[in-house]
Amino acid sequence: MTNIVEAKSLRKNYGNFTALDGVDLTIPKGAISGLIGPNGAGKTTTLKALIGLCDVEGELIVAGQDPRVSRHKLMENVCFIADVGILPKWLKVSSVIDYVEAVHPRFDRKKVEKFLSTTDIPANKRIKNLSKGMVTQLHLALVMAIDVELLVLDEPTLGLDIIYRKEFYDRLLNDFYDENRTIIVSTHQVEEIETLLSHLVFINKGKIVLDSLMSDLPSIYTEVLVDADKIAQADSLQPINVRELLGKKSYTYESVPIEQLEVLGELRTPSVADLFVAKLKEEKHG
């Protein structure tokens, strides 16, 4: 199996609101995949569907299983960290470790204790008395101590300060990730993770707008800082976005041959953030 996630025509409605509108998604095994989208785009619904916490229509296979049929079996091989603080507030740190050790067959207590020994989290403190950063550290410690194929992270660093955010991703990459594991992360803070990603998915209004390996992006998308006398020519090539940059106009193109763009001005590959904005504006203007 080369893909950890294979989804076709996923649909989900909440009353009159369409959260997912025919989502097709393929995530290769071993990827660090970023799911980027504005508020209400369908990121959380997609991630919840992948781990069986949300019923959707369509075909869906995650790590070889349909999450709607055998969620608890799937969760032996998948871990999830949500955007809200979901660790039970009434539990003590030591009790939550005891609980995960009891219920998860792939949990290694020594790993979590080793991780926590490098933090300031005391074992006998209740989770409600920990700071938000500590709660995330604890949850990450628990997750990293479980030997799983897939880690799903829904805005895991939301509301954390820069120190905790950096430490989160450093630990994730250095102590957890290897080529046999896949990470799917959704976030608003695109700039923070774009250097980590190997696979990129944009979602907007319940539809997938972009689904590409990071390595393919330079050959598909080009940003051109257009010389003032080439504006008309630049416009004729149907850019997906135009913006002002340092007194010049910057045009973003999709699948336009480099030879046609070279004559317009200075070329570069757009950042993920700029590409994200460009694709959303393209969607907006049709």
Added chain:
Amino acid sequence: MKGLILGSRYRLLVVTLIIYMGFLVAEGMIIGREARAKKCVGFCFEFDSADLEEIWKRRNGNENIGVELESMGDV
């Protein structure tokens, strides 16, 4: 069908309640459980306002009000 029932918490609740009531009604019919609730006996359930007027008239001419009430039914 399964997706239809399990797709909404309200549909699931209604189906569960229908199955629950179906079992109760079927069992009740099979074993011959009383289909109507047992009639409540007692002063309050058999009270008729006309009796009150009667009592009031008689009271003015008769001190034995307890006897009047007892004659109306089980108290």
Added chain:
Amino acid sequence: MDKFAVLQFYGLLKREVLEHQNLFIGAPAVVASLLLVACTWVATQVDQSQLAELLRYVPVMSDGLSIFELAPFFMLLAIPFILTLYICSVIYLTNTLYQDRKEMSVLFWQSMPVSNLKTVLSKVFVIVFVVPGFYVLIIFATYLITMAWLTILGINNDVDLVGIGYMFLAAIASLVLIYISIIVTSLWLLPSIGWLLLFSAFAKKTPLLWAGGVLILVGFLEDFIFGTQFLANWIASRTSDPRQYLIFDFQSVFERVFNYDTLFGVVVGGILITGAVFMRRFTD
């Protein structure tokens, strides 16, 4: 049975006890404290010699009776605890599948490889088998403290302690009867357990109001649409006799468990619990 499955189930039970310590241990401890304080106050109002005289009379009262024949008396003394257990059970069952959705920790619980079936069954197991055990232990502690005090009173007043010792054995026997009685009653009340769990899993707010309101509504609809009252009559038949809630001798246990009404109730309770298991998939 798979050792990991057993350890996993034990982990689930431990979680329930840790989460609801106030209901399972705190509440009966408070009842025990209040009873002991009340007894102490009564004892201070009564002349010690009169109490001692009463103690001397104990062997006479229990003469010819076995400890199992005396046990029902001590069961009656445990009624405050049993009532507390039923109230706490209603609170627990109503909140257990609702509270973790309200505070979003359901996303953590469901991110673990534990099926909804195991989750719900662990809650039924806890309330039927585990919680009565805690209550019985606290009743035992209450009896122990009381017996210790009576022993001291007896020693100070030259009362023969054999009678007190015999009563203590009867109290211990009553604990076994109480525990079995609660379990058998829980099987009898399985439809109620299932009903509360179903609405605990269903309701987005005020699960107890939903549970009560829908029960009334269903009864009303049955009468309005079909002109029958099977639901009302069935409930009445299961709640009308107080003897359904206490077992006073071991001989009647088998008869109480393996009779048609209990077993039918288990089936109906099973339907409602199954509904709760499927309802658990809705995490909002």
